[in-house]
Amino acid sequence: MNKAVEQDGPGGIASDLLQNTVNVDEYLAQNRYSVDEENAHIELVANPDPAEFAKLVRVCPAGLYRQDADGNLSFDYAGCLECGSCRIVCGDTIIAKWSNPGPTMGVEYRYG
Ligand code: SF4
Numbered sequence: 001m002n003k004a005v006e007q008d009g010p011g012g013i014a015s016d017l018l019q020n021t022v023n024v025d026e027y028l029a030q031n032r033y034s035v036d037e038e039n040a041h042i043e044l045v046a047n048p049d050p051a052e053f054a055k056l057v058r059v060c061p062a063g064l065y066r067q068d069a070d071g072n073l074s075f076d077y078a079g080c081l082e083c084g085s086c087r088i089v090c091g092d093t094i095i096a097k098w099s100n101p102g103p104t105m106g107v108e109y110r111y112g
Pocket residue numbers: 042059060061062063064077079080081082083084085086087
């Protein structure tokens with residue numbers, strides 16, 4: 001038996017993850033979000049550099065940075081996981097504001 005399964009025990013989350021196929025979208029769908037519609041916690045500059053934006057299309061685990069077939073760029077902070085990856089990758093280039101959501105706002109992780 002895998003060591004992680006032994007440590008976690010039968011029915012634990014490590015056991016569940018190792019014995020079943022993990023669908024990231026299903027896990028993300030279990031989160032709850034309280035979106036502050038009046039105060040975006042992430043804002044981009046007016047005309048983000050496409051090359052910088054393309055980095056965020058690849059790095060954001062929630063898929064919030066998007067580019068359609070016509071090259072149009074879009075971003076919606078509503079499903080943000082607050083991981084900070086976009087801030088680290090492009091904080092000095094196209095992100096005008098990055099802050100934690102206000103109290104009681106943002107993502108609430110759920111594990112099953
Ligand atoms: S903090 Fe993480 S989840 Fe939120 S927009 Fe940036 S990369 Fe995406």
